[in-house]
Amino acid sequence: MNQNIFENEFTDGIHEECGVFGIYDLDGGEVASSIYYGLFALQHRGQESCGIAVSDTKGPKGKVLAYKDMGLVNEVFTPETLDKLNGNIGIGHVRYSTAGSSSRENAQPLVLNYVKGTLGIAHNGNLINAIELRKELEYTGAIFQTTIDSEVIAYHIARERLNCGAVEQAVARAMDKIKGAYSLIVMSPRKLIGARDPYGFKPLCVGKRDNAYVLASETCALDAVGAEFIRDVLPGEIVTINSDGIVSDTSRCNQKISRCIFEYIYFARPDSTFDGVSVYNSRIMAGRLLAKLHPVEADLVVGVPESGNDAALGYSLETDIPYGKAFVKNNYVGRTFIKPKQNQRETSVRIKLNVLKEVVKDKRIIMIDDSIVRGTTSARIVGMLKAAGAKEVHVRISSPPFKYPCYFGTDIPSGDQLIATGHTIEEIRNMIGADSLGYLEVETLPELIDEGMTFCDGCFTGNYPMEPPEDDIRGEYER
Amino acid sequence: MNQNIFENEFTDGIHEECGVFGIYDLDGGEVASSIYYGLFALQHRGQESCGIAVSDTKGPKGKVLAYKDMGLVNEVFTPETLDKLNGNIGIGHVRYSTAGSSSRENAQPLVLNYVKGTLGIAHNGNLINAIELRKELEYTGAIFQTTIDSEVIAYHIARERLNCGAVEQAVARAMDKIKGAYSLIVMSPRKLIGARDPYGFKPLCVGKRDNAYVLASETCALDAVGAEFIRDVLPGEIVTINSDGIVSDTSRCNQKISRCIFEYIYFARPDSTFDGVSVYNSRIMAGRLLAKLHPVEADLVVGVPESGNDAALGYSLETDIPYGKAFVKNNYVGRTFIKPKQNQRETSVRIKLNVLKEVVKDKRIIMIDDSIVRGTTSARIVGMLKAAGAKEVHVRISSPPFKYPCYFGTDIPSGDQLIATGHTIEEIRNMIGADSLGYLEVETLPELIDEGMTFCDGCFTGNYPMEPPEDDIRGEYER
Amino acid sequence: MNQNIFENEFTDGIHEECGVFGIYDLDGGEVASSIYYGLFALQHRGQESCGIAVSDTKGPKGKVLAYKDMGLVNEVFTPETLDKLNGNIGIGHVRYSTAGSSSRENAQPLVLNYVKGTLGIAHNGNLINAIELRKELEYTGAIFQTTIDSEVIAYHIARERLNCGAVEQAVARAMDKIKGAYSLIVMSPRKLIGARDPYGFKPLCVGKRDNAYVLASETCALDAVGAEFIRDVLPGEIVTINSDGIVSDTSRCNQKISRCIFEYIYFARPDSTFDGVSVYNSRIMAGRLLAKLHPVEADLVVGVPESGNDAALGYSLETDIPYGKAFVKNNYVGRTFIKPKQNQRETSVRIKLNVLKEVVKDKRIIMIDDSIVRGTTSARIVGMLKAAGAKEVHVRISSPPFKYPCYFGTDIPSGDQLIATGHTIEEIRNMIGADSLGYLEVETLPELIDEGMTFCDGCFTGNYPMEPPEDDIRGEYER
């Protein structure tokens, strides 16, 4: 719990997927507990560490109270801690990172002091020129105490601020330097600022509750705190909330938008809506598309819980093959679950997932999952269905095959760890023991969202909206 | 975490709902980790405390290693703790009790020393003559250090053992004294014993993995540890596992069976099977029955997650009204969740459950839940659907109305706290704001299970299979 | 921290040294925090576990609130926990036991329910017929959940209570059955009872603060809570405090008294007074006696901190050889100190104790310690003095040589682990590397206390005030 040993502290933890939340109550009401509930709603975006930082816009300038640690929102915050976090403006963060790179030092929000007082920063995404910028900064004498991009962004804001009249201008100029995916919430003593990269990789939205403005990664967090959805922050836009209300700077909204399509397919909560498209509807549509692309005669459509269920429902709606439940998921298997050792008879998959034998026995099953990464889990699940007596198992995947790494904030590994990179679909089918296997096709992805909406499909096609670094920057520091 | 303050230590905590697990590896293999995974699979039966006790049948007689504490299996056990629990025979327990009565002292298994060495006891159920027996024992000088029935049972086994040649005979004679619901696992230095009360209120089954025998509350725990289901322990039966294998004593199997029907409707995991009936199928059938009893024109059938989903699917299958998802549940809201205060804008229900607005908007919704206790939660959920734009909300409950308390191991409160006791269905409909409301009828309950199977419906009818105590014993000690 | 794994749960932990505290505020004031501070003052008597149990004499009969756990008073209790322990009557306990036998189950006070309601018991001492009594009880069907003598005592009180009009009479009759050393505090719903075994092995005293009566192992605990010392409980006496005040039963005060002389020499805090004799004065006198028995020419008298310092001062006062400080003790080395491994350059002794080189260099040192058990620590300390340049090191021990085990509540091991059992003083001197070595003589022990006071010197002479069990009962259950 208290682990802050960091191996290669300055090397990894770059490819995280996170959630951000911010709130400014213009009437002066306390905001810490709303941040707490907002982070709860965003917990699926990061389960390793979390944090809250608050300030009182009527209090002494620059007094920031913060608390962050490794663990779930549930575990990190107690009523006593929340009660101490007094303030009417605040930001929160939940974080995920790949194993080994997680450390308490890297927990967000980042809180710092600079020439104009204090600054809090919460960031979701991944900069592709972070290493480059760090080196540049180091060559002017900068020191780094974390490995998170937020520290690089903070330095740029701090430096630009020397020549800017307002912090939001410094944020804007910093945005001209940083490249990649970022949804950013910045708290200065008197302002709450939200910014989204011009490509719009990662979501960010604005809500309102009485006289309080809310910024959040997903709309489900607005619902959780009783705020009304106002609009998405535009790709490239900077919104600044101060005591007078909300101001927008859209001068950087000039890029062809490259939404992360995987937010719709997998990351986001189904009750969220991004850029006008319901995540749930996207997934239903993915199931319908799969049904059209890869029809098969069967008795039952089932999803691999939880993420496969919605597409399974879509497949069923499209085909009239009954939707059913084949798996029971153990919801108690949490972070501290002790994994079975090699020589034990139990397996992690079986402990997490059990098959409803009487449902699948003697049935032809269509099993929907959102993706296949290494293939081992899929093989085990197919095996469990067969062992339970399923006559046929037809696997359908509600995304195209992963073939390329993601450099924009998603933990998709490099190609050699992706089953789809080196194998044909038939080979994969064989490896996972399915009777048939069908993926969604890249060409059909536009149907998941609204007409005219553009997105990034780099992990499927290798065509990235901006040049990825020559080397896989995600391993740079590790050499 | 470390709380063992006990208010009215000797008064409450009597009506718990628990899960039990036991294993004896005749080949001498270590069993602690299998108990750990078995308890994981039974975690839904009790989330307050848990424990494991093991012994080595080849080691010095009576050496028992045990560990128990407040918390989830996940939280209580670490790899280091598990590694220390060496033994090839062992039992485990997960416990739930009503608020206030939980205390570390009451965690199970109970481990004790008596005239013949050591004994470990894990118990699920509720004795109706526990108070009476405690008083009798006290009048012979007994002392009690917990408020759990296991201690009463232990005393009886210890006393009977003075005149019995074998511990299983002492268990048998103890069973002649205790009345009520119990599924019991007893570990002596060289034997593992399972017993089920003659009414068969609570489930208990036997499984096998290679040369290891397993006893568990539910079959899903057998699946979790890779054991094969052999059979249910019969109501009234005592099974004894020793180095020679398994022996059965069915001399007490003479009672009309009164299975707890609510295990099928709500308690058990859908992937479990009791007395030959799949829990999942029961719930699908409950939905189908509801559809026949209370049909209504609508656009969508939805379940209140998780427990309402299966019956909703059954309703949909029966009616061809599409099954859908109206709610997203936040799986991260755990034991230590900080509840919103009265004056906060957030509510517990909204934080745990969010409505998929685009799904329910302008739709006529059939909403299935497993039960209504006080009615407040139902009212909030119906309200959320309406606020999201649902045109109509028709509530269907996959059980008959609760009108009477349960004395047999279920936390159903006394009548004055049950909305159905003092109100007509129309009144309840009005109170929860539904457009229509339909319950399952007591007469149709037999259809949930197999022909000829008998069960207890006391909580619906007040007709208990045995005379309940004159006073509500569950409050006896509190006065 | 949460360790309650118990190895040989029913076997060991019999030879503990503990501290007890009780308070009854007749005016109804809260007592939990006074118990907390009282236990603090008694912490030196037991550092493994501690606990507090309270009751409200005006509240519902038998409502007991308790909290206990492994750890120091400091670690176990938080302000929140103390605040919940509401009551005007209560008892507390600190416990020590030999390694391996410590477990959360064995923490005291023992709280239980019996025929007349609730009972809390805190016990310091060791019964020599505990095994025998346990067996007897087991043969009538008793079950044991701990390995502490309190449970045996509790059973006897409970059984006797069936035929007694008052709990103090039951305590009295139980005293007729139990044999050995015990200072006992019992809390019933309306009474606080203190009892001391007829031999008076272990101390127990009565104090008063306004209208509150206090019972404690040592007078230093009275000082800590601002209570005035009234008197010692007499060996064999039972004092009962109820709403009318204090009542005494001295009908069992008929034994030749056998105070544990080691309480004066080592166990007790120097600011405590037992049976009229100041512990500090005893130790000064021990030093003076040593000076007379074993004079030697030297430059400096030093004590091994902390316990050797007082006798060193006595030696200096008697001889006019200057008293000095040769060692600095590291007060931060606590329970969780990580011991150096075999292959490390550091040693536990050196980390705990450092020598003041400039003080001892070229000096002839008289080094006073309270005892030598195995001799290894003494050898290391003498070695450190020599390495720091001491010309001569004359070791003086303020007690006679340990040659026999203690059966009465002190953790003195059996003879084969005692250096003095198999070796002459000259051999020991040689083994620890001292230039000379002198012990106190058994014959002179009476001078440590007042004329006519009698005591137990069994650990030095093997002459026990009552027949010890044939076998070393302390290992009985371990075979």
Add this chain to the structure above:
Amino acid sequence: MNQNIFENEFTDGIHEECGVFGIYDLDGGEVASSIYYGLFALQHRGQESCGIAVSDTKGPKGKVLAYKDMGLVNEVFTPETLDKLNGNIGIGHVRYSTAGSSSRENAQPLVLNYVKGTLGIAHNGNLINAIELRKELEYTGAIFQTTIDSEVIAYHIARERLNCGAVEQAVARAMDKIKGAYSLIVMSPRKLIGARDPYGFKPLCVGKRDNAYVLASETCALDAVGAEFIRDVLPGEIVTINSDGIVSDTSRCNQKISRCIFEYIYFARPDSTFDGVSVYNSRIMAGRLLAKLHPVEADLVVGVPESGNDAALGYSLETDIPYGKAFVKNNYVGRTFIKPKQNQRETSVRIKLNVLKEVVKDKRIIMIDDSIVRGTTSARIVGMLKAAGAKEVHVRISSPPFKYPCYFGTDIPSGDQLIATGHTIEEIRNMIGADSLGYLEVETLPELIDEGMTFCDGCFTGNYPMEPPEDDIRGEYER
């Protein structure tokens, strides 16, 4: 435990008193456990937080493993944590800070990445131009994540390093910028560097164990790890340990030395030696001086434990008035001790300290303490002696009266909180209830140390070795 809420994060915590430790094993041996034991020996210098950072000089450059947290060395480190900290070069830190400013963020060592890889910094002392330097740095775009001086120092090293061929040169140039008191240990991937400010306020010494070099605040830490004392780092000196051995840069050793005299009087452990003078001898001498300056007829000299004991012994040696023990200190009152509330009968002083009544009764007592800050504690202790029957209490203080704040690393508050600032000695005597009161005189302080040694007596005289900041910088950020 997990508290990292920071109030005025960028405002306070500047005036800490700390301990530092560093070790480089040229033979490649593991050093983490030696750092652990070294920090143990320095624990008295800081009890709020501690940390260890290690690196392997043969491993990949810049791989640093670190662990730090709030708490004692005992509490923060477990065997598992220590085992993970692999490396043959490392630094450690213990930290104290005034209440309110403590936070996990401020725990040391500071570990960071900069242009040349990684750097670890541990610092004891206080810069008087830290605020100024922070502002300067901020005006070039620097950001600060802590409020500790180490971060300021780190920035300067990082910037200077851009133009230096070696890290020790960068440290040297940084020393030309920073002003105030500092003993510094810096770890680069291949070097361990120790530096002491030219005034020599704070101690730092070098030791050796086989082929491992050790740096430590006090010699007692060398003893703890079995290292031999080599020499003190000179005021202004930089020592650099690399694979070839140790190199010294004395080019900044040009200042009149201003040792903190309070290290001798109070801070340091008596078994340490600074700049050739034994701390213990200093204190004995302080007692002797007091005896000469303020003689009085009396029966007993006693010290207020622990820090007054040595001077009491000196007073006794000088006067032949017997040395005695009047107080017993409760060693278990630790960090988490629950303080008595206002309305409770217990007081913190009485719980921590008890009087040996039989020792002081009817006696004329000379009571030695090291200092009086606010006077309230002294008043309580004198009161306790009188209540125990002391006829007279003559208080002697082994330092001159505090009248001025300290700006150089000591937590001496500003004048308005110091009893000696606004009152005459006679007034103070009256306020604490003593029969007479005598302080050490500033003029006699040179006698505590060796002839010719110079020191800082600013807290007594207001004459600081360098101009203190105009405003009390220690409160600067708080306004």
